Amino acid sequence: MIEIRDLSVSFGGVRALDGLSARLDDPIVGVIGPNGAGKTTLLNAFSGFVPVASGSLTAFGTDLLAMAPHRRARWGLRRSFQTEEMVDDLTVADNVRVMLDALTMKPREKTAAVERALAFVGLADQGRLLCAGMDLYRRRQVEIAKIVAGSPKVVLLDEPAAGLQPNEAAALRDILVAIPETCGARVVLIDHDVDLIAAICRSTLVLDFGRRLAFGPTGEVLRDPKVKAAYLGLKEAA
Numbered sequence: 001m002i003e004i005r006d007l008s009v010s011f012g013g014v015r016a017l018d019g020l021s022a023r024l025d026d027p028i029v030g031v032i033g034p035n036g037a038g039k040t041t042l043l044n045a046f047s048g049f050v051p052v053a054s055g056s057l058t059a060f061g062t063d064l065l066a067m068a069p070h071r072r073a074r075w076g077l078r079r080s081f082q083t084e085e086m087v088d089d090l091t092v093a094d095n096v097r098v099m100l101d102a103l104t105m106k107p108r109e110k111t112a113a114v115e116r117a118l119a120f121v122g123l124a125d126q127g128r129l130l131c132a133g134m135d136l137y138r139r140r141q142v143e144i145a146k147i148v149a150g151s152p153k154v155v156l157l158d159e160p161a162a163g164l165q166p167n168e169a170a171a172l173r174d175i176l177v178a179i180p181e182t183c184g185a186r187v188v189l190i191d192h193d194v195d196l197i198a199a200i201c202r203s204t205l206v207l208d209f210g211r212r213l214a215f216g217p218t219g220e221v222l223r224d225p226k227v228k229a230a231y232l233g234l235k236e237a238a
């Protein structure tokens with residue numbers, strides 16, 4: 001269980017998050033909202049990449065804000081970025097293995113964890129390939145393998161399907177939906193793709209101007225007139 005309580009983050013005069021509270025109980029929770037609503041800032045607050053002015057963030061009873069960013073990663077917090085973070089000159093397996101550097105595991109256990117992660121995303125036989133030249137979908141598979149390697153507890157995903165073709169986005173969706181059960185991690189998913197959110201998130205948090213506009217079962221949230229006016233209406237008009 002992840003609890004966000006009265007969380008505020010400011011950049012100068014901009015309140016990127018303004019007293020945000022929500023208890024995320026479901027295996028996959030969506031986060032949506034208009035541009036600039038504070039979605040990425042929320043993930044940055046989880047990761048420790050922005051200073052939090054006030055409030056608390058706990059996951060499974062652990063106070064995340066009390067830990068330095070590298071300790072959060074060691075604890076089991078993982079995230080993806082809007083751009084891929086991989087080293088082209090390394091193999092697929094070595095890119096995944098880098099994620100385990102900070103973890104206390106025997107080399108044999110690390111090799112097994114990398115193999116499990118690659119098998120999970122459908123790259124079981126491709127660990128020795130170099131990442132250079134890989135297409136976007138393959139790169140996203142490697143990204144997800146990096147994130148799920150080594151038993152993470154909380155996985156934060158920032159628009160993982162952006163730029164993919166519809167068939168690739170559908171394949172990625174099947175991978176994402178399996179993360180909680182297969183890898184044992186809770187997932188917080190930011191995406192502008194409402195169909196993706198509706199397909200895999202049991203509950204969804206809607207942000208607007210850094211505040212909670214709506215939160216609850218995804219179907220109800222997406223039908224909420226406030227949400228339609230602030231977000232979905234804007235998307236339809238775009």
Ligand SMILES: Nc1ncnc2c1ncn2[C@@H]1O[C@H](COP(=O)(O)OP(=O)(O)OP(=O)(O)O)[C@@H](O)[C@H]1O
Nearest residue numbers: 011014015016033034035036037038039040041042
């Ligand atoms: N490092 C920063 N310095 C100054 N202002 C920032 C910084 N990061 C975010 N902001 C501001 O905080 C607000 C929230 O931004 P954020 O990127 O979290 O929104 P978002 O919902 O992720 O938007 P998008 O959908 O466009 O990615 C915006 O007004 C943004 O300009």
